[in-house]
Amino acid sequence: MTELYPFTPSGPSRRSTLRAAGGGTLLLGLGLAGCRSAVSEASSEPQGASAAPKRGGVLNIAVNSDFTPALLFSQSGQSLQHRLIYNTLTRYDDRLSPKPELARSWTYAKDGRSITLRLRDDVTFHSGRRFTADDVIFAVKNLQNPVRAAQLRATAATVTGFEKRGDHELVLKLTHPVNNLFDLFEFMIIADSETVEDAVTGKKLIGTGPFRLTKWSPGSGLSLTRNDAYWQAGRPYLDGVELRVIPQADALISSLRSGQSQLSFNVPGKSLGVVKSDPHLTISDYDTGGGAVYLGVNTTVAPLNDRTVRQALAWAVDRDRLLAQTLGGYGLASAAPWPKSSPAFTEAHRTHYSHDPAKARELLKSAGHSKLELPLLHLALPGDTAIAESLQYDLKQVGVHVTLQPTDPATGQKKLISQDMPALWTMGHGFAQVQPSTLAVSAYPFNEAKNTSKYRSAAYTKVVREAWTKPESGTAEANAQHEKISSILLDEAFLIDLVVRGQVQVAADGLHGVTLNKFSYLNLDNAYLV
Known part of the structure; x- marks a missing residue:
């Protein structure tokens, strides 16, 4: 079976969003009933887009715990930044149908024992090195390494053979069929093989994603700047992203209400009532069950x-x-x-x-x-x-x-x-x-x-x-x-x-185009501030 998809930038088409002012009864009712999904990547239009996306600006994100480099290749509450710096091979829509990212298309063998990936040929790492099939081979082998503590290591371990057909076509051969290979492809960030040991100590984070790491200040957070050579033309719209560690709930909420931060997924449930009363903040529920x-x-x-x-x-x-x-x-x-x-x-x-x-x-x-x-x-x-x-x-x-x-x-x-x-x-x-x-x-x-x-x-x-x-x-x-x-x-x-x-997002009403993938990796390709 061959699945061939033209690439379109990801963006949500459905969102359960509540303007912070009013709607208190609706908030509780939606929550208890199970909100609709806040994310569907079937559409290329940014969420909340009432006008043309605006280029520029730095997005400040309030997080409640610091980046832990040793957990870079595992999924945890600290994985928010993964998709900002790195790409994945594919991404699911709401119906668990895989869509292209660094893999343009794929062909699954009828016996389920191999898959052929056709990769993008216009992608470079932040270092300037070209992305090739060798980087996918490295990514799979990297997750097979028990030191990486990757949850999908067992799935990665079923890949025991690699057949390159040029720089941008690769056959992965499996020891036995598995039905979660595309889970692996969405989970597996494509990191630079030449600097991976520096990555797990926080010295360098080099990927192919929309933003480049400029600084990690332990205890304070990450500073990212726009990747001007990003393979999606015209993206990202933002000039940079700051992930700021604010562990105290009161300080985090104050940061959002004062406009010092424009986005957070870490507002405690008991504090959402305070946020709800602010007319300049919006609460959104990603009911992916992530x-x-x-x-x-x-x-x-x-x-x-x-x-x-x-x-x-x-x-x-x-x-x-x-x-x-x-x-x-x-x-x-x-x-x-x-x-x-x-x-x-x-x-x-x-x-x-x-x-x-x-x-x-x-x-x-x-x-x-x-x-x-x-x-x-x-x-x-x-x-x-x-x-x-x-x-x-x-x-x-x-x-x-x-x-x-x-x-x-x-x-x-x-x-x-x-x-x-x-x-x-x-x-x-x-x-x-x-x-x-x-x-x-x-x-x-x-x-x-x-x-x-x-x-x-x-x-x-x-x-x-x-x-x-x-x-x-x-x-x-x-x-x-x-x-x-x-x-x-x-x-x-x-x-x-x-x-x-799922994730409960609190955002400034001037922020649009935010999405999360199935593993809660933050996607800001189409995000912009007005």
Whole structure:
């Protein structure tokens, strides 16, 4: 099957956007119902474009944690800047249909064992070096390196052969078919092979993207300037981007309201009401399901090695209250990880666990427990602290007393990767918004081979591997595999999903054309300020 696409710059065609002044009831209603997607890359028109895009200006983005170079090739809450500096091979639209980026077109072999990529021949790195097939080969091999801690390493590892057909055509040969290869292509940033070791220490970040790194000030943020040699003619419109670290919620909101910052994705849910009252700010919800709030469980810590105890925790949490009071009403209360856009989503899975403290206490009693004392790790950020406090309250009602353990985001991510978590933790996960098999093959909390909960099951591994190597979602066979994965996740409860949510964007009303890809990489190719 050959898929051939003409290139058009990405830009949203649908957006759930609320003007900050008024609309309070609408805000909560949209959030509880699950907002429509804020991003569709099928259109080339910038969002909110009421006039011709304006060239110039520097966009100031408020972020709540600093760039961590060591995590450059993994997806985390610190991946926002990836698409500003780097490109990817392809990008999904809302329907998980891949569209061209550095790959112009592709041909998938009928047996699913190889794919031929035809690459753009007009692309250069920030250093001036031409982009070729060798850079794709390097990118795949780079993710195969376990040192990079890339979540999609297992998918990258299925590529075991490379056949170059000139500088801009490449055949990737696979050990076996996988249905999430385009997840890899959207996840995998194309970095400069000559400076990659400097990249992972923050000395140089050289890609083919719309902006070049001019300075990284640890603790303060990144300064980027326009790439005048960008392969998209006339893009970007902005002269530069400043990502400024503002960890305190009050200071971040003040920065937005004063106009010192024009964009942020890190306003805590409890603070959205303050933002909503400002007529110069706009709130937008990216309901891609690119993120979810969860309660992690270390299954090697007694009594959490007992599935009954884990299920009790799942019944104890009031997901609707967490969503409404702590997350500002944005998201979808759900016991399963899947957003509504996922082919794996079902209403039965979403509501599998409701808030039932009596049932939670009954299960704990049947397991021989009336009171438990456990630690709960969380990120030391305002929004994450509020989530941890909400969980602490709910669990206390059923006799589970947790001691909060705040930690900085970089340390938290490293603990997640190294499986060094205490009995309980709460963080966010992604990877449920793409091919369903990717979640269980790649995401650290769910990985069938090595997950943070240290949960092991031959049955889980078998189901996940079968789902990964079968045809893409949409077939009866694929749907049956999704059902099996969901059933294991819900029954075993080694990870307890709470709320599925996308990114919540707060922006100045003069900013237009902002999009995110499926992995929440920020795309400012078409962004402009008026």
